[in-house]
Amino acid sequence: MSTVNLLLWRHAEAEEGYPDEARALTPKGRRQAQRVADWLTQHLPSPPHLLVSPARRTQQTAQAYASDFATHASIGTQARPRDILQACGWPHPAHTTILVVGHQPTLGQCAALLLAADTAPWSIRKGALWWLTQRERDGQLQVILRAVVDPDLL
Numbered sequence: 001m002s003t004v005n006l007l008l009w010r011h012a013e014a015e016e017g018y019p020d021e022a023r024a025l026t027p028k029g030r031r032q033a034q035r036v037a038d039w040l041t042q043h044l045p046s047p048p049h050l051l052v053s054p055a056r057r058t059q060q061t062a063q064a065y066a067s068d069f070a071t072h073a074s075i076g077t078q079a080r081p082r083d084i085l086q087a088c089g090w091p092h093p094a095h096t097t098i099l100v101v102g103h104q105p106t107l108g109q110c111a112a113l114l115l116a117a118d119t120a121p122w123s124i125r126k127g128a129l130w131w132l133t134q135r136e137r138d139g140q141l142q143v144i145l146r147a148v149v150d151p152d153l154l
Contacts (some may be wrong), residue, residue: 004134005097005146006088006114007048008107009036012064012127012151014057020077025060032127032151033064039149040065040099040129049095051075051087053102061127062101075102081110081119091134091141114143127151 013029025033040048050069052062053076062069074083084106085091088098100107108122111130124130131147 002096004093004095005045005048006090006093006132006134007040007044007097007099007129008084008111008124008132009061009099009101009129010104010107010124010126011053011055011057011061011101012036014126021055023055023057025057029057029127030060030064033061035151035154036127036129036149037065039154043147044097046097048097048099049093050099050101052100053077053079055103058101058103065099069101075100075106077103079103079106081106081113084110085113111145115145125150 012032013026014023015026017023050066051072052058052069054071054073055077072087074087084100104124108124109119112118112120112122114132129149132143133146134141134143
């Protein structure tokens with residue numbers, strides 16, 4: 001089995017308001033998204049399969065990186081961690097690099113599930129990216145945390 005990269009990117013800072021799905025990025029959020037997009041361009045080993053929530057703020061975050069991506073209602077604001085994993089085809093995805101742009105608390109719970117086998121309430125900051133890598137060692141699948149990228153530190 002080849003190594004699989006799963007990147008969980010929380011949407012950048014968004015305006016307050018209603019309806020929730022229509023909230024746009026703030027100017028700070030647009031800067032955060034661009035910083036992380038630039039980092040991704042420099043560090044990803046291959047172009048990712050990009051899965052994005054239909055919410056406006058996630059679409060705008062993803063657009064800072066690429067214009068071609070798949071919108072998945074199943075990873076929207078009401079998604080559960082297993083919805084994200086199912087959309088990715090986890091644990092045996094068809095793509096070696098997958099980038100999911102989504103929401104809290106689901107992304108944090110997904111990271112917790114993969115790294116600690118429990119959907120603990122881990123928090124991923126607005127605009128931040130967690131890079132997980134799945135590999136096989138001694139016949140067992142392992143998930144390791146490869147990087148955490150905070151846009152305010154780039």
